[in-house]
Amino acid sequence: MVNGPAGRPARSLTQTLPDGVRRTTLPSGLRVITEAIPTTRSAALGVWVGIGSRDEAPAMSGASHFLEHLLFKGTHKRTALQISAEIEAVGGETNAFTTKEYTCYYARVLDSDLPLAVDVLVDAVADSILDPADVETERGVILEEIAMHEDEPGDEVHDVFAEAIYGNHPLGRLISGTPESVTPMTRTQINNFYRKRYKAPEIVIAAAGNLDHATVVRLVRKALAGTPLDTGAAGPAQPRAGDKRVRVQKPHTVVLHRDTEQAHIVLGGVGLSRYDDRRFALGVLNNILGGGMSSRLFQEIREKRGLAYSVYSYAAQYADSGLFGVYAGCAPGKAGEVLDLIRQELERVASSGITAEELVRGKGMVKGSYVLGLEDTGSRMSRLAKSELLHGHLMSVDELLGRVDAVTIADVEKVAGDLLAHRHSLAVVGPFDEGAFPPG
Secondary structure, rough: OOOOOOOOOOOOOEEOOOHHHEEEEEEOOOOOEEOOOOOOOEEEEEEEOOOOOOOOHHHOOOOHHHHHHOOEEEEOOOOOHHHHHHHHHHEEEEEEOOOOOOOOEEEEEEEEHHHHHHHHHHHHHHHHHOHHOOOOOOHHHHHHHHHHOOOOHHHHHHHHHHHHHHOOHHHHHOOOHHHHHOOOHHHHHHHHHHHOOOHHHHHHEEEEEOHHHHHHHHHHHHOOOOOOOOOOOOOOOOOOOOOOOOOOOOOOOEEOOOOOEEEEEEEEEEEOOOOOOOOHHHHHHHHHHOOOOOOHHHHHHHHHHEEEEEEEEEEEEEEOOOOEEEEEEEHHHHHHHHHHHHHHHHHHHHOOOOHHHHHOOOOOOOHHHHHHOOOOOOHHHHHHHHHHHOOOOOOOOHHHHHHOOOOHHHHHHHHHHHHHHHOOOOEEEEEOOOOOOOOO
16 A cells, blocks of 8 residues: 555555456455456455454354354444345345454446446445344344354364364354353453444455456445544554464364264364465365365275275365364265275375375365356455455466476375374264273
8 A cells, every 4th residue: 555645545556467457455465356347247256354253252152153144134334134235126136254263245237237246235334234123133043144154063073173283272163152051141342342343454355257346346336435444554464374383282083972873984184275376286186185085085896895985085274273173974884994094095195195296186186176157256355455455466377377287296195294293183073972092
């Protein structure tokens, strides 16, 4: 941002980034980043806030998610019905989601309706009322959502796994919060969180589709005028720091008893942060182990033995930590055998490495999934926002593919040794008692 003389506001700064992407930093520190795709007739818009569940105090667990619900319930200009009806009247769609490190409010519309989407979405995020009656209504909705999640053991087991790794650290808590934290949360507490956390420097507005960057910036500035986000000069927030060590728990087993037809298992441990250069090798390793139908785990557990319908590996990356895990859903009576096979495969990769053929296939899967995932305006918009909000810079598609191409067998084997050659934590949801799974 360019700072002006005393008493005068700073000027906006516009830059051209890789792949023709353009970014404007407003005097308030809020950033607008766009990618023009003239061959489409649609546009995707997202208002991304660098605040998530890990930014909450224990007593406020679930506040970010609660707020996500409330920001669509009415502003000084629109009722909740008007917010949804104005977008749906032009065939568009709008929604939101909360993660541990950021929250996103998004819309997809025809290119000609982008001005409407900007006005509605920015209004909702910048100037919501948080009516007390709406707080009580959405509290009930969220409590039902939490209960519904508990009825999905295949999802719940991943939360149990995260808690097994991180314990009471914010990364180990539920994004939704718990009934014990959501029930007593007051409108005043939520509003204070909203106004203290949702600041212009923490916000990135991203758009992709058939659009003009300067026009989008003008639309954003118009929509922000007179709202609490129309503030004085400030620099944009830096990406969340990744230089501190997150305390994790020693490897152990957590069994959550549920009267389910299947056993749901996650075995794994600490992974890599999103700033770790080894993340490209981990992406390749992940695909070799459990990233598709040709992966080792899928072939060994499902194709050869028919022990599970779903089995896969995955990685989650945060600013200062990460997770790597293997999931399997199987008949309760087969859980021990499936777990043994998973452990054997992890040990085999850690000790014996991978083949040249697996390296080629794993790299191809990473590159293919990335490029094919950029085929619609929504994914292109997400790429822009995440690059700006989480990394502070945009890596071109060619540069990213080059980083994957540069991964060697030695790189994959090194990260496999670092992450897999030790005891892991185990999370199980199913018809079992504590102690049913001895340490492996």
